[in-house]
């Protein structure tokens with residue numbers, strides 16, 4: 341029988357504390373890709389002072405997300421980024437606590453609820469595009485983030501449209517910066533402290549809204565996540581406490597708006613350089629929707645758009661990695677990884693493995709069409725939305741928003757992205773390249 345080796349014997353190195361964190365923060369998924377090329381499918385590194393084992397490939401993803409998930413903790417993996425700015429929300433709960441909360445939150449993400457968000461989402465998307473077409477050249481991510489924030493504020497927080505959106509936008513900006521900063525001093529003038537102040541302000545506003553909602557009753561008829569969370573009761577009569585609901589909706593808006601805006605920015609970037617794909621998607625929309633208004637059923641009948649979006653998810657996953665803390669020893673590739681270590685798997689690296697995807701650097705949405713269906717040959721090959729018990733709860737919400745946006749964009753507008761494609765592609769550090777992109781939108 342083969343001797344199991346200690347995780348310390350893995351190739352790789354722990355690097356210089358803080359310096360290695362800064363290096364990692366600057367290139368994220370690409371840094372892991374380079375290490376994978378050097379060390380192979382299991383290597384060690386240090387992140388935020390923790391000893392990490394990085395496990396690469398579809399088999400590693402399945403092990404971490406499903407087979408050995410009970411030995412791992414999302415709390416220990418993500419708490420540093422999530423708990424101080426957002427509280428102990430679903431994403432950082434484990435075991436029974438996680439499944440209880442997820443069950444109570446699910447009604448807001450079932451297909452019936454998602455369909456009930458369609459009209460509002462479409463109105464916000466169309467109004468945002470109309471405004472964008474009057475603005476000349478603007479930073480792409482700012483425009484998209486504002487739109488996805490509006491959708492989140494209205495459909496997740498339940499705050500009426502356009503109410504103090506500028507202030508809410510600033511609060512989210514402050515919270516996002518606070519969650520990413522490495523220096524966590526809670527003083528009114530520090531990045532971290534400003535995030536804490538923003539969180540309290542947002543919660544004060546939500547307290548008022550929750551009180552109004554409870555007075556107005558008819559919570560089950562709500563067409564937003566806040567109302568459906570307030571109405572949720574499980575089979576044992578348990579409900580979500582108000583404090584928890586506030587934390588969850590605030591975190592949902594954060595988890596949803598920059599990820600969705602990220603996917604949209606790369607979809608616009610790739611389409612702007614690929615007239616043949618614009619043409620294919622426009623033809624599909626013409627066949628399915630004709631010249632009438634788009635409806636929610638039609639969104640399910642767009643295979644070419646689905647393959648195009650899978651290719652965006654593959655090459656530009658908004659989160660490049662998933663982390664878990666080890667609570668009970670696990671084994672991978674002949675190594676024993678003990679409690680106290682952190683496990684990292686990476687969607688960014690998985691999506692670039694030539695053992696799964698043919699010519700992985702090439703932009704080729706047809707790889708997802710039958711008979712190729714490259715993502716279906718091995719489970720856990722396409723991981724943009726995660727997998728297992730913590731799989732993204734907002735996937736259908738995001739996909740509906742993305743499809744409504746692309747359909748409206750392709751049917752009614754032309755756009756130009758600067759700098760031009762060849763100056764940006766191939767994109768190896770998406771979050772960095774994203775902030776350089778600018779867009780000019782004009783009616784078709």
Ligand code: HEM
Nearest residue numbers: 430431595596599600658724725726730732733734737738
């Ligand atoms: C393109 C958009 C999105 C992407 C790529 C994305 C990606 C992900 C990924 C990779 C995870 C798994 C994290 C893990 O296993 O540790 C996740 C979880 C989660 N996502 Fe998303 N997400 C997106 C949009 C959204 C939206 C729109 C919402 C809410 C409306 C949302 C809410 C959440 C929540 C609450 C979790 C934690 C679920 C749990 O732990 O049970 N996400 N997301």
